[in-house]
Amino acid sequence: MARKTSFYAICPLGLEELLATELRACAASEIKCARGGVFFAGSQACAMRACLNSRLASRILMRLASSDYYDEEDIYNFACRTKWEEHFGPDKSIRIDINAHRSPLRSLDFTLLRIKDGICDRFNHFMQTRPNVDRVHPDVRIFAYVDQRYCTFYLDMCGEALFKRGWRRDKGEAPLKENLASGLLMLAGWQPDVALLDPFCGSGTIAIEAACAACGIAPGLNRKFLFQNFSDFERDLWEEIRDDARAAVNRHAKVSIHASDISSIVVEKAIENAKAAGLEALLEDGRLVFERCDAREVKAPAASGLLIANPPYGEQSNPKSASVASLMKNVSDNLKHNFSGWTAWLLTSDRSLPRQMRLSESRKIPLFNGPLECRFFKFEMVSGSFRDKHDRQDS
Numbered sequence: 001m002a003r004k005t006s007f008y009a010i011c012p013l014g015l016e017e018l019l020a021t022e023l024r025a026c027a028a029s030e031i032k033c034a035r036g037g038v039f040f041a042g043s044q045a046c047a048m049r050a051c052l053n054s055r056l057a058s059r060i061l062m063r064l065a066s067s068d069y070y071d072e073e074d075i076y077n078f079a080c081r082t083k084w085e086e087h088f089g090p091d092k093s094i095r096i097d098i099n100a101h102r103s104p105l106r107s108l109d110f111t112l113l114r115i116k117d118g119i120c121d122r123f124n125h126f127m128q129t130r131p132n133v134d135r136v137h138p139d140v141r142i143f144a145y146v147d148q149r150y151c152t153f154y155l156d157m158c159g160e161a162l163f164k165r166g167w168r169r170d171k172g173e174a175p176l177k178e179n180l181a182s183g184l185l186m187l188a189g190w191q192p193d194v195a196l197l198d199p200f201c202g203s204g205t206i207a208i209e210a211a212c213a214a215c216g217i218a219p220g221l222n223r224k225f226l227f228q229n230f231s232d233f234e235r236d237l238w239e240e241i242r243d244d245a246r247a248a249v250n251r252h253a254k255v256s257i258h259a260s261d262i263s264s265i266v267v268e269k270a271i272e273n274a275k276a277a278g279l280e281a282l283l284e285d286g287r288l289v290f291e292r293c294d295a296r297e298v299k300a301p302a303a304s305g306l307l308i309a310n311p312p313y314g315e316q317s318n319p320k321s322a323s324v325a326s327l328m329k330n331v332s333d334n335l336k337h338n339f340s341g342w343t344a345w346l347l348t349s350d351r352s353l354p355r356q357m358r359l360s361e362s363r364k365i366p367l368f369n370g371p372l373e374c375r376f377f378k379f380e381m382v383s384g385s386f387r388d389k390h391d392r393q394d395s
Contacts, residue, residue, distance in 0.1 A: 004029070006063040007047055008154065010037045011056050014367035015183040019056045026050045044234065047157055048227065048241055052220040055182035055213065057162050061143055061154035062227075068149050072105060072114045075144075075151050079118025082153055087230055088140045090129045094119065095138035103146045115144055139229045159226040165212075165219050167277035168203060169269060176310045176347075180369060181205040182213065187365055187376060188308050188345045192255045195305030197342075199295035199331070201259035204270030206308055211279050211288050214255040218245040251281045258301045260293035267292050296330040304341040310369070313350045325356045332357035335381055344379040351375055 011019045016033040023040050026049040030041040051060055067078040098112045105111050120130040141156035163179040192214035198206045261267050270290050282288035349372040354361050363378035
């Protein structure tokens with residue numbers, strides 16, 4: 001039986017339960033959700049599958065050891081005791097990052113330096129050589145987390161954050177991270193047989209994540225991971241896992257995804273992103289459509305479906321344009337008249353959005369878009385009820 005190791009998967013706040021479900025599909029066990037992440041146990045194969053397949057995780061860390069401490073010298077001694085050589089050799093460059101919560105340490109920078117000293121001193125003692133530090137492109141990335149009493153060391157399995165899929169050519173204004181976009185799709189319950197529309201597509205993140213999910217394209221299929229630099233890396237096992245993911249890709253999946261933006265330049269960039277994601281076939285036969293259109297005038301591409309969008313709000317809107325409140329009121333009027341039978345899900349940091357749109361949400365889910373606390377509002381566009389009501393009020 002494969003040896004179990006402890007891991008911690010980081011994700012956007014609000015997506016922890018969905019990430020736990022993803023990890024179960026990778027054969028993870030001992031799953032425990034925390035704020036902004038999920039603890040789990042599993043084999044190396046389980047962790048590699050999670051790095052390759054998770055659409056929600058930002059990073060996956062392998063737990064090495066934990067120790068109580070009083071000051072920086074205790075943490076230095078802890079670094080000296082940790083058996084780093086079991087995971088990487090002195091020929092590998094390293095980067096060390098530290099995070100703290102309510103720690104009594106006077107200087108995290110000094111603590112980080114002492115951790116580096118401890119690692120290097122251990123290698124010097126046992127091997128008469130030490131790893132170099134590379135802050136930009138390290139072979140091995142070490143995370144230290146300190147709270148009031150304990151220091152814990154982790155090895156990063158990933159390298160680049162997992163939400164960086166590799167297809168984004170231009171971020172555009174206030175981009176939605178890829179893993180949050182996938183989270184929106186999952187929270188809304190979208191499935192490939194349901195028509196999807198994003199009338200504020202920007203760089204195309206929601207539409208592209210949906211198309212990749214429909215085609216079974218693993219998010220990490222075309223990238224490298226730092227676990228490939230570990231001493232116990234099982235290359236044959238990794239090739240088998242990756243081959244299974246390649247075999248699961250189906251670019252003939254039946255799907256109807258439409259995305260639009262008011263800027264033709266932005267739409268062209270979204271199309272380039274989709275091509276970089278390997279979605280040319282879907283673009284060519286119209287299963288994935290990007291077009292220039294004002295969200296106040298967009299038409300429903302099907303009799304029913306899901307509208308999922310990250311519309312502009314105060315932190316990301318252009319002050320020269322019409323006010324966001326006025327814009328969203330006009331968008332709402334269009335939805336009421338042309339999208340009966342649809343369900344609209346909108347992510348915003350503006351909690352007054354339902355009032356601006358003169359709609360009552362049927363559900364709201366707290367989420368974070370980077371540092372911004374947001375709500376993911378659900379609106380049921382019921383046939384006839386809005387138009388009749390507001391026509392009477394306006395007369």
